[in-house]
Amino acid sequence: xxxxxxxxxxxxxxxxxxxxxxxxxxxxxxxxxxxxxxxxxxxxxxxxxxxxxxxxxxxxxxxxxxxxxxxxxxxxxxxxxxxxxxxxxxxxxxxxxxxxxxxxxxxxxxxxxxxxxxxxxxxxxxxxxxxxxxxxxxxxxxxxxxxxxxxxxxxxxxxxxxxxxxxxxxxxxxxxxxxxxxxxxxxxxxxxxxxxxxxxxxxxxxxxxxxxxxxxxxxxxxxxxxxxxxxxxxxxxxxxxxxxxxxxxxxxxxxxxxxxxxxxxxxxxxxxxxxxxxxxxxxxxxxxxxxxxxxxxxxxxxxxxxxxxxxxxxxxxxxxxxxxxxxxxxxxxxxxxxxxxxxxxxxxxxxxxxxxxxxxxxxxxx
Ligand code: C2E
Ligand code: MG
Ligand code: MG
Numbered sequence: 473x474x475x476x477x478x479x480x481x482x483x484x485x486x487x488x489x490x491x492x493x494x495x496x497x498x499x500x501x502x503x504x505x506x507x508x509x510x511x512x513x514x515x516x517x518x519x520x521x522x523x524x525x526x527x528x529x530x531x532x533x534x535x536x537x538x539x540x541x542x543x544x545x546x547x548x549x550x551x552x553x554x555x556x557x558x559x560x561x562x563x564x565x566x567x568x569x570x571x572x573x574x575x576x577x578x579x580x581x582x583x584x585x586x587x588x589x590x591x592x593x594x595x596x597x598x599x600x601x602x603x604x605x606x607x608x609x610x611x612x613x614x615x616x617x618x619x620x621x622x623x624x625x626x627x628x629x630x631x632x633x634x635x636x637x638x639x640x641x642x643x644x645x646x647x648x649x650x651x652x653x654x655x656x657x658x659x660x661x662x663x664x665x666x667x668x669x670x671x672x673x674x675x676x677x678x679x680x681x682x683x684x685x686x687x688x689x690x691x692x693x694x695x696x697x698x699x700x701x702x703x704x705x706x707x708x709x710x711x712x713x714x715x716x717x718x719x720x721x722x723x724x725x726x727x728x729x730x731x732x733x734x735x736x737x738x739x740x741x742x743x744x745x746x747x748x749x750x751x752x753x754x755x756x757x758x759x760x761x762x763x764x765x766x767x768x769x770x771x772x773x774x775x776x777x778x779x780x781x782x783x784x785x786x787x788x789x790x791x792x793x794x795x796x797x798x799x800x801x802x803x804x805x806x807x808x809x810x811x812x813x814x815x816x817x818x819x820x821x822x823x824x825x826x827x828x829x830x831x832x833x834x835x836x837x838x
Contacts, residue, residue: 485509485543493541508535509543530554560613563599568622573597575630576792579801580644580763580785583777588802590642590676592785593631594792595623615650624651625660632668634795635675638802644676644706649683653690658697665703672702678729680708681719688722695723706763710734710751720758728755730781732766738775749779756780 492507510532512524527546533554535544544550567573577591597605614620627645635643651657665672677698683691695705706727707719711734720728730748737744755762764776767786776784790801 481511482543482545485511489541489543506541508532508540510535510546511543512546527551557613557616559602560605560610561617563602564610564614564617564619564623567597567599568619568626572599573623573626574794575627575634576794577634577643577798578785578792579790579798580783581789583764583773583781583784586784586789588641588805589783590644591634591638591798592644592646592678592792593627593634594646595627596792611648615648620648620650621654624648625664628661628664629668632664632670632675635670636668637795637799641802642674642676642704644678646678646708649680649691652679652683652694653687655690658694658701661698661703662701673704676704676706676727678706678708681710684719684722692723699724709765711748720754720760724758725760727761727763729763729765729785732786735764735766735772735776735786738779739769739771745775745779748781752779752781 488509489507492505495502495504497503510528510530512527512531514521514524518524518527527550530550531544531546534550535542538544574596575593576596577593579588580590580592581588595607595611597607597610599605611620611623614623624647631643631645635641654660661675661677662672665675679695698705704726705723706729707725708729709731710728711731728751730751734744734748738748752762761782763783763785764772764781765785767773767776767784767788769788772786773784773788793801
């Protein structure tokens with residue numbers, strides 16, 4: 473590191489990360505090692521060196537969590553965030569055993585006819601004192617403390633039970649990459665489907681690209697085994713993270729779910745439209761269906777239809793809702809017919825409200 477000791481701590485950290493990210497040649501192989509750095513300042517508020525190390529650890533943890541290869545300086549907000557993470561992790565186990573978790577379901581509809589084709593199962597957690605905790609918070613917590621397997625089994629069981637009562641609709645369940653790392657995962661899916669008496673074809677599993685970053689070969693083997701079982705596999709959140717066309721070649725996904733950040737930019741940016749248009753066409757050539765996620769406005773729906781996306785999911789059609797509400801929602805839907813007049817029949821608010829539909833039309837995480 474040369475003259476490094478005289479450098480400022482941040483510059484020193486950047487230098488360490490930089491040097492350690494250079495590939496190392498070991499015989500014929502090139503190995504890549506990375507580093508994350510946590511920095512903490514020894515100031516008057518600290519009682520001893522152990523506290524200093526705790527703070528540096530919190531900063532290091534934050535550096536790893538926010539993408540690795542970074543240096544983070546400790547700030548008191550990190551302490552609060554870490555306390556909240558501990559609280560949530562501890563509440564998870566008890567919550568699982570006390571039945572505080574319940575799946576909600578969000579319809580996926582045909583983009584042209586708006587006929588319901590399936591639902592996505594989304595886990596909800598209502599804690600007696602902490603209130604409702606979002607999946608964005610508790611799924612990573614469950615992944616950190618190893619409870620994601622138990623939570624995943626619960627989701628598959630509740631979704632399979634629901635699928636039995638929702639004839640001709642497919643039910644999509646989100647799967648964490650960690651579940652696919654488990655050698656017993658495929659057997660457990662098969663067992664749950666058999667016990668519930670549900671045809672594998674009705675189950676869709678949604679996986680994200682991050683699954684390919686860990687042990688890709690093992691994950692791919694399991695995805696193939698699930699395919700052979702008859703289960704459908706969807707690539708979720710396409711267009712975020714490290715989206716790469718290589719993923720589409722690595723596995724024959726049945727469905728490509730285009731992330732809502734892409735959908736959001738469709739109405740504003742011609743380049744986004746061109747990209748999504750190409751993705752939809754390419755998916756068609758590869759025999760995959762496309763779902764536009766997070767469609768919130770009629771303008772977005774119009775663009776999604778124009779680029780011939782197959783299915784739509786989003787607040788415009790319905791929010792995620794408990795099973796009994798979903799049944800009411802499905803029962804209240806008219807039978808679909810020709811496409812031209814579809815909006816006034818399936819979205820009755822269109823005749824009276826030309827802009828946004830009245831909020832009472834929506835289920836909404838009830
Ligand atoms: P996801 O799989 O991409 O699910 C779609 C998310 O978008 C859901 O958020 C849904 O409520 C939200 N959404 C749907 N339509 C709209 C819209 O029009 N506008 C906006 N702004 N949002 C919309 P949710 O339920 O908070 O779930 C977040 C993520 O948590 C999910 O993203 C999924 O990755 C994960 N997740 C949820 N349930 C489970 C589960 O049972 N297991 C696993 N492993 N992950 C889950
Ligand atoms: Mg999903
Ligand atoms: Mg998604």
